[in-house]
Structures are given as C-alpha cells and as structure tokens.
Amino acid sequence: MIELFLVGGLLAFALYACSKKTLRSDGRKVPPGPDQSLVFGNFKDIDTERVHQSLHALAKKYGTMMSIRLLRRKIVVLNSADVINEAFGSEQYKDLLNDKAQGFYGTYLVYGHADVLLGPCRDLTFRIKEVMSLGLRPAMVPSALAGDCRKMLEMLGKHGSNDFDPADDLHTLFAEVTSKLISGEVKDGDVKLMWDFVDWSNRLLNPSVESLLKNFPFLRHLPVKVGVLFREVLAKRDVLLARYLDTTRETYVKGKERGLVDTCFAIQEKEIRANGESWLTDDMVRATILDTIGAGLVSTTNSVLAVILNLLHNPACQDRMRQELRAVVHPAALVTQADMNGLPYCRAVVMETLRLSCVVPIVSHYCSAGDVDLAGYTIEKGTMVWGNLWSALHDDHIWVEPWSFKPERFLDDDGKLLPKEHKFMKALIPLGVGRRICVGYDFAMTRIFAFVTTMVQHYDITPPVDTELLSNDPNLFSAGAVLQPDRFKCKLVKIQK
Numbered sequence: 398m399i400e401l402f403l404v405g406g407l408l409a410f411a412l413y414a415c416s417k418k419t420l421r422s423d424g425r426k427v428p429p430g431p432d433q434s435l436v437f438g439n440f441k442d443i444d445t446e447r448v449h450q451s452l453h454a455l456a457k458k459y460g461t462m463m464s465i466r467l468l469r470r471k472i473v474v475l476n477s478a479d480v481i482n483e484a485f486g487s488e489q490y491k492d493l494l495n496d497k498a499q500g501f502y503g504t505y506l507v508y509g510h511a512d513v514l515l516g517p518c519r520d521l522t523f524r525i526k527e528v529m530s531l532g533l534r535p536a537m538v539p540s541a542l543a544g545d546c547r548k549m550l551e552m553l554g555k556h557g558s559n560d561f562d563p564a565d566d567l568h569t570l571f572a573e574v575t576s577k578l579i580s581g582e583v584k585d586g587d588v589k590l591m592w593d594f595v596d597w598s599n600r601l602l603n604p605s606v607e608s609l610l611k612n613f614p615f616l617r618h619l620p621v622k623v624g625v626l627f628r629e630v631l632a633k634r635d636v637l638l639a640r641y642l643d644t645t646r647e648t649y650v651k652g653k654e655r656g657l658v659d660t661c662f663a664i665q666e667k668e669i670r671a672n673g674e675s676w677l678t679d680d681m682v683r684a685t686i687l688d689t690i691g692a693g694l695v696s697t698t699n700s701v702l703a704v705i706l707n708l709l710h711n712p713a714c715q716d717r718m719r720q721e722l723r724a725v726v727h728p729a730a731l732v733t734q735a736d737m738n739g740l741p742y743c744r745a746v747v748m749e750t751l752r753l754s755c756v757v758p759i760v761s762h763y764c765s766a767g768d769v770d771l772a773g774y775t776i777e778k779g780t781m782v783w784g785n786l787w788s789a790l791h792d793d794h795i796w797v798e799p800w801s802f803k804p805e806r807f808l809d810d811d812g813k814l815l816p817k818e819h820k821f822m823k824a825l826i827p828l829g830v831g832r833r834i835c836v837g838y839d840f841a842m843t844r845i846f847a848f849v850t851t852m853v854q855h856y857d858i859t860p861p862v863d864t865e866l867l868s869n870d871p872n873l874f875s876a877g878a879v880l881q882p883d884r885f886k887c888k889l890v891k892i893q894k
C-alpha cells in the first residue's frame with residue numbers, strides 16, 4: 398500500500414513538474430523545450446555556428462513545436478511541414494505569424510527594413526514584393542534564359558577534360574545573371590562587387606556579431622572590431638548601390654525596361670505623374686537591389702552546386718535524365734522553360750536536391766500582433782517564430798530514408814510528377830510558404846532547372862581524377878543563413894550526339 402502511494406506521489410510530482418514548464422497561468426500551453434538557464438536561456442543547447450543541426454537534435458526530442466530562449470529572445474521553433482504550412486500559409490494566421498523582427502542589419506544597412514526580406518508585415522512590404530515580381534519578368538523571357546545557358550556552356554567548354562571546380566564558374570555565372578536581372582547588363586567588375594558585398598555581409602550576419610550590434614548599436618561608431626566591420630560593409634553597400642541605382646538611372650529609357658531597377662523607375666515616374674510623388678522611394682529601390690543579391694545569389698548558386706554533387710554520387714540519375722532529355726529536346730536545341738512539363742524526372746532531380754540539401758535551413762518570422770493559438774499550443778506576442786525547414790525536409794514521419802537522394806519519390810507509377818495535393822508535394826517547402834514565400838521562386842526554379850539539364854544534355858559529369866570526390870551529405874555543408882558545399886572538383890566528358 399505504501400509503495401502504491403509512493404508511486405502515485407512520484408507520478409503526480411512528475412506531472413506537476415512537466416505542467417509547470419508548459420502550462421501558463423491562464424491554462425494555455427506553451428510548446429515544450431529544453432530547460433533554460435536564467436541568463437543565457439538555451440545557449441548551452443545551440444551551436445551558434447550550426448544552429449540548424451542543434452535544432453534538429455532538439456526537434457527529435459520535443460516534436461513538432463518547441464520553445465527555446467536565447468538571452469532575452471523567446472523563440473518558438475516549428476519543426477514539421479504541417480505546422481509550418483498552417484502557421485505561415487493559412488488564412489487564419491496570415492497577419493499574425495508573417496511579421497519580421499527589427500534587427501541590426503535591416504535597420505542600419507537596409508534603410509530601416511525598407512525591403513521585402515526583412516520588411517514588416519504591412520501592405521507596403523507586399524506592394525514592394527509585387528514590384529519585385531514585376532521586375533523579374535524581363536529575366537524570365539526565353540531569350541534571356543537561352544543567353545544564360547549559352548554563357549554557361551561557353552564557360553564549361555573551356556575546361557576540356559580537366560578536373561575543375563564548378564563553384565568558380567557558377568559564382569561568375571550567377572553574379573552575371575543577377576546583374577542582368579537587376580540592371581539588364583553586366584559591366585566589368587560587377588561580379589567582384591557583388592560577391593564582395595555578400596562575403597562581407599555574411600561576416601556581419603554571423604549570429605554572435607548581429608546580436609552584439611543589436612544590443613549595443615553604438616558600437617558601430619567605435620574603433621572596435623564590429624564597428625570596423627560595419628563600416629566596411631556600409632562602404633561596400635554604397636559602392637554596389639551607386640553602380641546599380643545611379644548608373645542604371647543614367648541610361649534609363651522610358652518604355653524599355655531592362656530589369657528590376659528600370660521597372661522601379663517606370664513605377665516611380667507613373668506615380669509622380671499621377672500623384673506628384675511616388676510611394677516607391679529610392680531607398681526602397683536600393684533595398685530591393687540588396688534583397689535580390691542577398692536572398693537570390695548565394696541560394697541559387699549553392700543549389701546548383703548541390704545538384705552537381707548529388708548527380709556525381711548518383712550517375713544512374715544522370716543517365717535517366719539524359720534519356721528523358723533526348724526524347725523531349727532536340728539535341729541541337731537548348732532546354733526552355735516550356736520543356737519543363739515534359740521532363741518530370743529532371744524536375745524531380747531538382748526538387749529532391751532542394752529537399753535533401755535544403756540550402757536555406759531556417760526562416761525567421763515574428764509574432765507581433767498578439768498571442769496565437771496553434772496546434773494546441775500558445776505562441777505569445779513578442780516571440781520569434783522559426784520555421785525549421787531543415788527538420789521539415791528531413792522528417793522521417795514523411796520522407797522514407799530522408800537522408801538519401803531519391804528523385805523518384807516525387808513521381809507516380811507512370812513516371813509523372815505527383816499531384817499538388819500529394820503529401821510529399823505539400824511537405825516540399827524549401828522556398829517557404831504563404832505570404833512570405835520566396836519572390837524569386839519561379840526565377841530560381843527555372844534557372845536551376847535550365848542550367849542543370851543543359852549541363853547533363855551536353856556533358857557526363859564525372860568525379861575528379863586527381864582528388865577525392867566530396868561527400869554530398871548536406872550535414873557536412875558549411876553553415877550560415879545559406880548552406881554551402883565545400884569546394885570540390887569534377888570532370889566533364891562531352892556527350893557524343
């Protein structure tokens with residue numbers, strides 16, 4: 398009898414201890430999570446250099462929603478595609494969970510969050526997002542895509558049958574593509590200007606540097622390491638924007654929109670004619686240029702590198718792609734966007750890479766409008782809400798063998814792509830969902846698809862002769878806001894037609 402009381406008492410205590418952690422005084426439940434230390438919160442559980450991997454380990458323990466705290470910052474992490482879709486994609490939460498928190502970078506480098514990527518959840522942000530979509534149109538015309546594919550073939554052709562590092566070519570190619578997207582042209586020095594800005598910005602965006610500057614913004618004026626770094630990035634930003642805003646304006650011709658910036662000029666002119674002033678300010682145009690480079694350049698480059706790595710490790714996939722390409726695209730023709738529908742296996746290869754390699758592992762939103770009840774838990778006002786795409790895209794409740802490269806998982810028995818309603822298609826969210834979905838979605842998918850298929854159409858991509866082939870395990874990619882495979886080499890063998 399005494400034992401029964403003891404066991405009952407222990408059970409009651411255990412339940413109390415659990416509920417103490419997750420029940421609020423009003424009876425609503427906060428998502429569970431690891432114990433937090435008074436000052437630092439969960440810093441002990443998070444490797445700040447590889448945040449996505451630390452979160453994945455915690456997700457295994459705490460499930461689809463979990464709470465953590467980093468210093469004073471409360472964070473709810475969403476770990477499954479279902480919950481991410483519901484939180485960011487449903488009508489119910491569209492105004493509540495799609496805000497962005499104020500940060501140092503957005504405030505001091507992106508004109509007070511005048512952009513889309515870091516912009517608050519307000520009509521103006523989504524108006525600018527529409528402008529960005531419009532501005533991407535000139536880059537989507539078939540001749541622009543064909544020009545970029547030809548440029549890629551010209552670059553690859555120079556390597557003959559020697560080992561080479563594809564990152565060198567792709568860095569140049571995507572910087573040129575981005576330059577054309579923004580201004581309609583590429584000038585000497587553009588590639589260096591762009592990558593310089595990206596590399597220096599990444600140093601500033603390192604979580605420990607960003608959080609130090611956010612808490613003590615006056616440091617940006619001082620002769621300390623972070624202050625020097627800030628001023629360096631600011632100088633690089635200004636040179637970049639002088640090139641892309643001021644120089645583009647000098648050669649702008651009304652009615653001839655060459656790219657994103659011309660689209661902005663045309664809207665500004667129309668607004669000024671109609672209303673005497675434009676809601677789209679020059680700072681907003683500057684901010685959209687920074688977004689295009691910051692959000693688009695690294696993610697697309699690294700996605701193509703990831704496809705190449707996956708194909709190097711799966712030569713049978715290349716053969717199957719080539720077979721499909723031969724049946725649909727004339728050997729002397731370039732792959733077009735219109736061909737995409739007829740090439741389901743090739744599309745599945747790109748989709749599977751975006752899933753497995755998941756180059757943008759975490760998206761960061763902010764709950765600012767009030768408390769939100771989601772999936773049985775309460776997210777309190779003032780909480781950051783992270784979409785853990787890394788865990789969602791490697792969730793073994795959805796994906797069979799989530800760490801294996803299996804493009805065929807996206808095809809039905811007839812070799813066609815699964816319908817949109819299929820659970821795999823709904824769970825494939827590497828470019829986000831809902832109001833904050835990537836504005837460069839179509840552009841990125843088309844460019845990645847065209848580059849990869851054109852490469853496979855012309856070349857067998859084979860391992861290097863002189864060095865060992867790099868692993869395609871995305872867990873080994875260099876971490877950051879965008880994951881990046883280490884430098885690797887490969888060799889091309891021309892396909893005889």
Ligand code: HEM
Pocket residue numbers: 485513514515526688689692693694696697700756757760761784827828829830832833834835836837838840841
């Ligand atoms: C494979 C390439 C790409 C990947 C994996 C990717 C991924 C993403 C992801 C995950 C988001 C965040 C969604 C969220 O906050 O919930 C995003 C947003 C965004 N992306 Fe991309 N992206 C890619 C290419 C591009 C390109 C080429 C551009 C520009 C031309 C671009 C511009 C943006 C912008 C401006 C946003 C912010 C949208 C918003 O907050 O409303 N991205 N992207």
